[in-house]
Amino acid sequence: MSNIRPGVDDNPADYLYLVKVNVPFDDRNKMIRVLKAIQAVQSEKMDPARIFSSHRLPDGGLKPRLVVADLHLNLLVGFGLRFFLGPLGSPGRADEQPVPNFPPGGSFIPRTPIRFGMKDRVVPLYLRTMNASGDQGWIASQLTARNSGQAPAPDDLNTAYQAFLAQGEADLLLQIECEFEFLVLDLLDAIRALVIDPEGLQIASIQRGVTRGDGKAHIGFFDGTSNMQQMMREDPLTYRSKIYLPTPSAAYPGQPIEVRDDPRYDGGTYLVYRKYHENLEKWFSDDFQITDFYGKTYQGEEARRHAIGRNPHTGQAISRASHRQLNDEPDHTEINLSYNEAHALKARGGQTAPFMGPFPPVPVGHGNAFNTQDIRLRRRGVAFSELNLQTGKVDYGLHFIAFQNNIQQTGFEFVNNIWLINPDFRRSTDGLMNPVGEIITPLEGAYYFVPPEQHSYPGDVFFE
Amino acid sequence: MARSPRQSQAKPIAKPVPPDAVRVWRGFRLGTLTPADFLQDLGTIFIPVTAQLQRLYGLTAYLPTVLPSSKPEGVPDEIALVFYQTQQAYNDTSNIVAGRAYSLLHKTVFAFPASLSGFPVVLGSALALDQPYYLFAGEVDWRGGFTQVFVGGRPANTTVQQFSGKLQRFFQREQKLQTRSLDGAIFCVSANYVVYWEHWTSEAASLHGHISELPKYSTRVLLQPYAAQLVESSLTAHYPGLSGIESKSFNIIFPR
Numbered sequence: 001m002s003n004i005r006p007g008v009d010d011n012p013a014d015y016l017y018l019v020k021v022n023v024p025f026d027d028r029n030k031m032i033r034v035l036k037a038i039q040a041v042q043s044e045k046m047d048p049a050r051i052f053s054s055h056r057l058p059d060g061g062l063k064p065r066l067v068v069a070d071l072h073l074n075l076l077v078g079f080g081l082r083f084f085l086g087p088l089g090s091p092g093r094a095d096e097q098p099v100p101n102f103p104p105g106g107s108f109i110p111r112t113p114i115r116f117g118m119k120d121r122v123v124p125l126y127l128r129t130m131n132a133s134g135d136q137g138w139i140a141s142q143l144t145a146r147n148s149g150q151a152p153a154p155d156d157l158n159t160a161y162q163a164f165l166a167q168g169e170a171d172l173l174l175q176i177e178c179e180f181e182f183l184v185l186d187l188l189d190a191i192r193a194l195v196i197d198p199e200g201l202q203i204a205s206i207q208r209g210v211t212r213g214d215g216k217a218h219i220g221f222f223d224g225t226s227n228m229q230q231m232m233r234e235d236p237l238t239y240r241s242k243i244y245l246p247t248p249s250a251a252y253p254g255q256p257i258e259v260r261d262d263p264r265y266d267g268g269t270y271l272v273y274r275k276y277h278e279n280l281e282k283w284f285s286d287d288f289q290i291t292d293f294y295g296k297t298y299q300g301e302e303a304r305r306h307a308i309g310r311n312p313h314t315g316q317a318i319s320r321a322s323h324r325q326l327n328d329e330p331d332h333t334e335i336n337l338s339y340n341e342a343h344a345l346k347a348r349g350g351q352t353a354p355f356m357g358p359f360p361p362v363p364v365g366h367g368n369a370f371n372t373q374d375i376r377l378r379r380r381g382v383a384f385s386e387l388n389l390q391t392g393k394v395d396y397g398l399h400f401i402a403f404q405n406n407i408q409q410t411g412f413e414f415v416n417n418i419w420l421i422n423p424d425f426r427r428s429t430d431g432l433m434n435p436v437g438e439i440i441t442p443l444e445g446a447y448y449f450v451p452p453e454q455h456s457y458p459g460d461v462f463f464e
Numbered sequence: 465m466a467r468s469p470r471q472s473q474a475k476p477i478a479k480p481v482p483p484d485a486v487r488v489w490r491g492f493r494l495g496t497l498t499p500a501d502f503l504q505d506l507g508t509i510f511i512p513v514t515a516q517l518q519r520l521y522g523l524t525a526y527l528p529t530v531l532p533s534s535k536p537e538g539v540p541d542e543i544a545l546v547f548y549q550t551q552q553a554y555n556d557t558s559n560i561v562a563g564r565a566y567s568l569l570h571k572t573v574f575a576f577p578a579s580l581s582g583f584p585v586v587l588g589s590a591l592a593l594d595q596p597y598y599l600f601a602g603e604v605d606w607r608g609g610f611t612q613v614f615v616g617g618r619p620a621n622t623t624v625q626q627f628s629g630k631l632q633r634f635f636q637r638e639q640k641l642q643t644r645s646l647d648g649a650i651f652c653v654s655a656n657y658v659v660y661w662e663h664w665t666s667e668a669a670s671l672h673g674h675i676s677e678l679p680k681y682s683t684r685v686l687l688q689p690y691a692a693q694l695v696e697s698s699l700t701a702h703y704p705g706l707s708g709i710e711s712k713s714f715n716i717i718f719p720r
Contacts, residue, residue: 024612024687026671090668115671163692197684200676202612390707 001236005453006068007076007175008243008269008378008403009232011224014211015184016177016382018273018399020170020204021196022082028117030199032463037195039457042075045187052183071179075187077458078173078271078448084113084123088166098131099408101417102370107254110261118462124449125250125261126270126407129165133417135442136161137435168444170204173273175401181210207275209382209399218278218383218396219432219439221308222315226332226348227379242376244269244452245405264461267452272377272412274400274445275384283439290437292341293427307431309335309342317344341428346419349375350426375419377404377411397443407447479524479720480603481547484583487554488596488652489528489544490659491570492578499533505573506530506542508705512695514546515718517566519697522553524720525607527661527690529615529713535685536617538656540579543615545650545661547606551583584650587639591632591653593624599639599649606648607720610667612689613713614660614675616682624655630681631658638674645669658682690715 004010023031051064052071067073085092092114100106111123139160143152152160174191178184188206196203217223231239247266252259282288289299290307298306310317316325317335320342326334338345349372381400388394404411420430433440451461493502511528518526528544535541548554557563570579584596591597618627631653638649648663660678664670667689675687693714696703706714 023676024670024673025676030676086668086671090666092668167691198679200679200684200687202687202689 001232001239003236004232006072006074007177008380008450010072012209012211012380012382012401013072013074013177014179014213015181016175016209016211016399017184017188018207018209018401019174019176019188019191020206021172021174022202022204023171024200024202026115026117028463031116032457034195034199034201035457035459035463037199038075038077038191039454041187041190041194042458045183045190046073046075052180067178067183071183073178073183073187074176076175076271076450078175078273078450079459079462080170080173080446080448081123081127081129082169083171084115084118084127085111086115088129088162088169093129096129099126099128099413101408101414104253104409108252109255110252110259113462116462121262121264121462124245124265124268124270125252126405126411127447127449128408130168130445130447131408131413131417132274132442132445133421134433134435135164138441139164141435141438164444165446169446173271173446173448175271207384207399208386209384212383216312217381217398218280218385219283219308220304220312221310222312223381223383223398224379225310225315226335226344228331228376230331231376241405242410243378243403243405250406262461265449265451268461269403269405269450270407270411271448271450272400272402272404272407272445273448274412275397275443276400277395277397277441277443279439279441280396282437288437288439290341290431290434292339303431306339306341307343307437309338309344309431318342339431340426341431343420343430343432346426346428346430347415348372349415349419375410375414377402377415400445403450478605478608479549480605481524481549482551482603483598483601483648483650484585485548485550485554486584486606486650487544487546487548487581488584488650488659489542489546489581490540490579490652490654491542491544491574493541494571494573494575497573502541502573503530503533503710504707507707507709510569510573511709511714511716512703512705513566513569514544515695515716516697516699517562518546518548518557519718519720521557521560521563522549523547523718524549525605526716526718527606527611527613527714528716529613529686529688529690530709530711531615531686532711535615536656536683538654539615539617539685540657540659542574543613543659545606584652587635591628591635593628594652594654596650596652597635599635599651600642600647602647604648604663606663607715607717609647610664610670610689611648611715612662612664612670612675613686614658614678614684615686616658616678616684618656618658619683627655627658627682628653634674634678634681635660641674643669643672646673657685686711686713688713692717694718 046068048068050067052067054062054064057063065071113123140157143160176184176187215222228239245265245268247263249261251257286300288303289297290303291297305318311325317338319326319337320339326337335344335348336350379402381398384397384399386395402412407413419425420433423429451459454460515526525547530542580594582596584598587597587599635651645665651660690713694717697718
């Protein structure tokens with residue numbers, strides 16, 4: 001694919017910052033001014049001709065480095081549900097109808113934004129409040145632990161869950177990345193000085209991600225081994241059909257077929273962000289164990305290989321039949337032959353065939369079929385390691401970022417809810433994400449709509 | 465998600481108080497303390513003990529903000545709104561040994577006479593430097609709803625008179641524009657800085673406000689909402705206190 005969109009289709013740069021920004025006003029003209037000011041910073045800092053440092057050529061000469069082409073400085077702006085309908089708990093967010101993951105169904109009407117005078121646009125169809133299986137369970141575990149082993153009352157759990165959701169959201173998400181961290185900070189500081197501070201915006205949080213340099217996540221396995229690379233290279237049409245909104249966009253379920261999202265959103269995509277803490281002490285301990293569907297328990301290194309389904313040194317998938325390493329296949333479909341409890345397999349769904357789900361329960365003889373390979377997303381996560389400067393302690397984890405054109409039914413939420421956290425799917429809960437294992441803990445997350453590449457300024461499709 | 469179950473179990477029972485029943489605190493770090501020690505003492509002693517002690521004497525809401533250490537010279541290091549049931553409830557703490565001990569504790573972390581505290585008065589036609597003001601007369605429970613704070617410094621090219629004059633006009637406009645959703649507003653202008661707190665019935669309602677215009681009149685140091693933060697309320701509990709408090713605004717949750 002020769003026309004990649006930076007920040008989505010390419011691999012993440014070594015340094016990636018996620019800046020959550022809230023807008024404490026609803027004024028349309030002021031919002032447009034803010035977005036234009038972001039564009040002005042972007043135009044200056046990401047000028048294709050801008051150079052920064054140089055590298056030495058074999059002949060001893062020096063070649064300047066271009067910040068965009070060589071150092072991959074990039075800014076991607078995502079727009080959260082808050083941006084369109086206000087913060088969680090506000091009237092604009094009342095009675096939200098969740099999009100069912102599986103089977104599809106329901107009846108949805110287009111939602112008109114209530115902020116910034118966007119009355120002639122709609123809220124992108126799949127931009128909804130995050131609804132990830134496992135989150136409430138993790139929160140319940142934390143509350144129980146803090147309350148001397150006593151499980152929280154349903155009201156208290158719901159209050160804590162709503163706080164978790166609200167804290168994770170933001171109006172805008174700025175994804176800033178570069179191979180040089182200084183250039184990330186330089187761009188961020190310019191946005192702060194020229195946009196955020198003078199326009200009275202609020203920085204809700206700044207997350208710093210840094211690649212390890214060895215291609216692995218902190219859990220010791222290569223990340224992104226199977227990530228649509230071949231499809232992007234050899235079949236960009238299919239790749240884009242999974243990641244970007246088409247024209248016409250998806251019809252609204254239960255509505256006349258002409259009711260669709262604004263055609264100006266054509267080429268946009270949805271960004272899912274999740275911050276996961278990784279308990280590496282537990283993960284790398286000799287006591288780490290998982291049990292497969294048949295009740296067989298694995299421990300230590302063997303358990304970790306079962307949990308992921310790959311060899312941590314080579315990245316190769318491991319056969320659940322022979323336990324041997326498998327050779328690469330097109331689009332890395334060899335992962336479908338790995339352990340049923342393996343994270344890599346559960347996230348890909350298994351055999352390339354129409355799949356009739358045994359979930360949710362349906363009458364005998366009935367089912368809802370889907371093709372497992374329709375369920376694809378482009379992952380673009382980056383590790384984090386947060387150093388406590390007082391204690392020297394480091395917290396490890398992953399900023400999980402994924403792009404797709406339907407979060408709930410062919411993207412993150414489907415993969416998480418129907419496959420990973422569902423013990424009925426492939427008869428095993430995901431070996432890595434299993435809440436019982438307490439290896440992975442979600443700290444926050446939210447969904448964002450990333451409009452098509454701007455012609456004037458980020459988000460111009462909402463106003464022009 | 466940093467809420468404890470006990471926080472959510474404490475069902476909100478509103479305790480609105482008059483707009484002048486609040487100590488408006490602007491604290492400057494004691495010169496003999498390093499910034500790191502100052503933050504540690506605030507987080508592990510001063511902020512928790514404010515809730516632990518003063519709740520016994522009528523404290524209804526406590527909203528401290530710890531400024532970034534990179535703040536301009538002349539801007540406070542910590543500010544707070546400390547609400548009591550009445551002004552008298554606060555005044556009575558000087559008759560109580562623990563109340564006097566709490567008052568004395570300020571001198572272990574804050575510099576005097578630079579640090580200031582006072583009750584606000586309603587904003588009229590004039591504005592005096594270092595006098596806290598409130599804009600609206602209604603009783604409000606600042607523990608609930610949505611509160612945000614703006615702290616700004618005086619721009620280098622602006623005189624004190626220009627600075628206070630522009631801010632006075634801004635606050636007088638706000639006072640006239642009061643909506644039912646914006647039910648509480650307190651500010652204080654000094655020669656070098658302005659602090660402004662506003663209380664809304666909800667965050668959604670706050671989107672109709674004008675706080676984001678304040679950077680026009682002062683150099684922004686901080687603009688942020690308050691986040692609920694539970695502290696241990698028992699005077700005998702083993703409790704480490706708060707850490708990582710710099711550049712944060714807390715709505716301290718305690719039994720009341």
